Amino acid sequence: MIAKILAKGGASDIVGYVMREFHDKEKYTADTWRLIDSDGVFGDDYRRIVDSFDIGASLNKRISKPVGHISVSFDKADLPRLTDDFMVQLAKEYMERMGIKDTQYIIVRHLETSSPHFHIVYNRVNLHGKAIDESNNFDKSHKATKAIKLKYGLTFSPKKKLYEDAIGEMRAKIKAAMFRCKSWDEFRRRLAPAGITVEFYNDRDTGKPQGIRFSDGEFTFNGSKIDRAFSYRRLDKFFAKNAGIREAQPQRPIPISVTAKVKEAPVANVVENIIETGCQAIGGLFQVRPGYDPEEEAFIRAMKKKPKKTKGRSL
Incomplete structure (x- = not known):
């Protein structure tokens, strides 16, 4: 069992990290981590937990980095014993020895690596608006982990193995x-x-x-x-x-232009075409159908053949 006291900060960043909010969701799926315990937060989703921590931190605005973060890992040999319940028990005993009490916290277990570990995220402002005593934290942590390992018979990893595990975790x-x-x-x-x-x-x-x-x-x-x-x-x-x-921008639909070819009519039918087109343009109120009145057709033909008047005086 090894505890690493990590950087303090804001709730959105630290909670976001342990709950994989900013990771590739295709790789870090819901079965690669889980929330195994919490206290003093409104729910079990990212946004509600962050809001809970922010409200708690508002009790003491003098603390600029109100959220603490500790990672606790174990030797692979202890994996068969490390149920979620046992991890929660170990986490609570560790926090008690560290003086992390009367405050909000979540415990998140990560499962994507072969090295069993969990993360403790806690509010450095306790429920009474006072700062958690973190003096001599590193020395307290070393003593706490040693005492817990001896109490529960957890594995003491050799230095070389710790070195190799550290590379894997960093990667x-x-x-x-x-x-x-x-x-x-x-x-x-x-x-x-x-x-x-x-x-x-x-x-x-x-x-x-x-x-x-x-x-x-x-x-x-x-x-x-x-x-x-x-x-x-x-x-x-x-x-x-x-x-x-750059993210691909949605392309605007290209307007499709359709050109209809109209078969040219013989010159003799120009008048008929003009009449038909005009009728269609005013909404089809007047439609030209096949079979005009014979007298009307004769009149139109006569008009076509009528000679133009000549300019000048009449003789």
Whole structure:
């Protein structure tokens, strides 16, 4: 059993991290994590829990980062014993030893890695509006985990195994933070609730960033040591590519132009066409049908043949 005291912050970021609110939902599905216990919050969904923490924090506005975050992990050998109920029991005993009491909290178990672990998210402002005493937290945490391991016979992991587990945990957290990430600043903000800090080291000649290191507070690794895709250059290109991708905008429908070809009528039928077209234009009130009156047709033909009048005096 190892407890890591992670960065303090706001409810939206930390609760969002443990409840996978900002992760790829296709990968981090509902069966990769679950809320196993809570107290003092209104519901079990992200928004209601954040609102609950914000209301609790308003009792003491002098605390700028009102939400605490602790990750507690276990050796794989203890997995058969680690039911949700047993994890909740261990979490409550750990919080009691740490002095985290009379306050809001949630306990979220993560299941996407082979390393069993849970996260404690608590309000640093207790129900009476006072700040939780966090003096000597790291020393208290070390003593609390040791006492709990001895009490319940949990596995003490060797240093090498801790080292290998740390690499695996960091790899998963970094990959999650990379999802649709577009800048180094955004990357750092996403990793902070996961307890990972980012450090650059520069080229001696140019002074420009050359490499990157990741640290969880206990172990520090070069990016390429964790995964080749985590080198400074590859990450930089990855963020630049994401920043250049624009969401596809819906295309406007292209108007379809239809041109109807009309068969030209012989000159002899021009008058009939004019009459028919005019009738259709006024809504079909007058329609020209086949079979005109014979006398009317004779009159039209006569009009066509009538010679034009000549200009000038009459003789």
